[in-house]
Amino acid sequence: xxxxxxxxxxxxxxxxxxxxxxxxxxxxxxxxxxxxxxxxxxxxxxxxxxxxxxxxxxxxxxxxxxxxxxxxxxxxxxxxxxxxxxxxxxxxxxxxxxxxxxxxxxxxxxxx
Amino acid sequence: xxxxxxxxxxxxxxxxxxxxxxxxxxxxxxxxxxxxxxxxxxxxxxxxxxxxxxxxxxxxxxxxxxxxxxxxxxxxxxxxxxxxxxxxxxxxxxxxxxxxxxxxxxxxxxxxxx
Numbered sequence: 001x002x003x004x005x006x007x008x009x010x011x012x013x014x015x016x017x018x019x020x021x022x023x024x025x026x027x028x029x030x031x032x033x034x035x036x037x038x039x040x041x042x043x044x045x046x047x048x049x050x051x052x053x054x055x056x057x058x059x060x061x062x063x064x065x066x067x068x069x070x071x072x073x074x075x076x077x078x079x080x081x082x083x084x085x086x087x088x089x090x091x092x093x094x095x096x097x098x099x100x101x102x103x104x105x106x107x108x109x110x111x112x
Numbered sequence: 113x114x115x116x117x118x119x120x121x122x123x124x125x126x127x128x129x130x131x132x133x134x135x136x137x138x139x140x141x142x143x144x145x146x147x148x149x150x151x152x153x154x155x156x157x158x159x160x161x162x163x164x165x166x167x168x169x170x171x172x173x174x175x176x177x178x179x180x181x182x183x184x185x186x187x188x189x190x191x192x193x194x195x196x197x198x199x200x201x202x203x204x205x206x207x208x209x210x211x212x213x214x215x216x217x218x219x220x221x222x223x224x225x226x
Contacts, residue, residue, distance in 0.1 A: 004154075014130050022159075030212060031212050033214070033215075035217075041219070041220060042114070042217035042220055043155070043202070043203060044217070045116075045214045045216070048212065048214065050212055060192070077136050087155070088152050089154075091212070095125065097159045098145075098160070098167075098168075098213070099145055099160050099168050099170070100145070100155075100157065100204075100205065100215060101157060102146075102147075102154035102155045102156070102157075103154050104152075104153055104154045105153070105154045
């Protein structure tokens with residue numbers, strides 16, 4: 001079966017660095033996405049990893065290890081607006097086209 | 113904003129009724145995926161359409177059905193509504209095959225079943 005695990009909640013302070021982990025066990029793998037979702041809004045794309053290693057994009061970085069079924073999203077210089085849910089999603093997890101299979105999301109609260 | 117639109121924004125239906133939700137994909141995208149998101153959960157994959165054909169389906173009963181039109185817009189139909197169908201329904205469009213493309217999400221339709 002498919003299993004995508006990430007912590008339910010995390011808290012951090014402004015200016016800090018936070019790492020959100022994601023582990024996955026899926027029957028297929030075409031890549032791993034991270035999305036950000038503010039309350040009441042649609043998910044928005046943050047990053048995509050298909051090869052092992054680190055992808056950096058401004059304050060956000062994402063890492064993938066396919067052999068370990070592991071990814072993390074690193075957020076630097078945290079701002080209040082980063083308070084949101086962060087969703088880890090695997091593409092092609094059940095070989096259903098290019099569908100995304102999501103974890104339950106990690107709610108990040110950033111305080112001043 | 114992503115250029116993906118959904119209608120209606122909110123909907124209230126009674127158990128047993130039927131509902132149709134609509135999605136217009138972003139220009140240049142030929143793939144639409146539908147997701148159901150319950151409160152406090154991640155989106156769950158319902159099905160995907162690629163060039164008007166169903167291209168994969170999640171673990172949802174047959175009363176969830178869909179269509180994709182020649183302009184790549186899409187509909188999600190749910191028959192015999194149940195209370196547990198209350199959720200945010202998201203559609204996402206992408207360039208499709210061979211994969212690895214970002215999916216752009218619409219704002220969603222909030223369905224409440226009473």
